[in-house]
Amino acid sequence: MTRLMKLSALLLVAGCASMHSGPSATARLQPTAGNTASGTVTFAQSGGKVLVSGEVRGLKPNALHGFHVHEKGDCSGADGMTTGGHFNPDGKPHGEHGHAPHHAGDLMSLKSDANGVASFKYESATIAVGSGAANDVVGRGLIVHRDPDDYKTQPTGNSGARIACAVITKA
Template sequence: MRTLHAFTPLALSVLLAACATPSAGPSATAKLASTTGNAATGSIQFVQLPGKVLVRGEVHGLLPNTVHGFHIHEKGDCSSGDGMSTGGHFNPTAHAHGAASGPLHHAGDLPSLQADASGSAKINFETTDLAVGSGPNDVVGRGLIVHKDPDDFTTQPTGNSGARLACAVVTKD
């Protein structure tokens, strides 16, 4: 007969693994639909973690081996057909447009999407610029846009990313 003592290393390893995994808070999803005349679609999830947000998902229907600007916009409104009803970039801190990895940028400035040879792009990153469910940087109810062109990260206020290929409203799960 085994004693509780025999299971202690296993129990300890499970307990340590649980402590090392940050607990997830609220989450939200953006179901990207193509704008008029385009084919891009996808799904992006925003998960609140302690002190940061995990952003992950996939976009399909892009031209193979292309780069696309990717931004959260002010309004959760995709009714215009061209995505313009989402307004400008989400910018609650009133910073200039820039790269998400740079020191100053809009909260809505996300890393660019890089389509592979089949026209699909995956995204998976963490950011302290956004929140899910509360506060001034809350993404819930905002628009999410995939642009036709790469973001140059310098042209104000949009990064010269061109037309809007896909649009979504970020909704709380």
């Protein structure tokens, strides 16, 4: 019985270690001037995909908000405009995450609940973490927009003002 317990424990440890096998990064969203949105987002590389998860608070209740990785990791501007445009290393048109074509930085829109909180967890195959590859998000900006993304308007999706900003940093 003891051998079986030791084997089970060993398999459990091995399984837990393989659940997160690559580098990770974090973005701590802070509100831009006149806004209240804030939160934390984690990017965890696992094989060829990145698990994007987090929570954003202070959003308009029961609403969709555009959510994008931007070119520059610079939140020094009060309006978040210092992050530049959407992160687009492959020169693709703006579009919906998970549907081709789209910018690498086009993430899934945030859907807030009745309390103005958006919790999310999904995988992305168009970004990387800590690899130094062209699609690596470390050192880039992360923006939450006031309005929903229309997935059509080029190059931004017409998602309005930038209400929260973060720099994505390697964990």
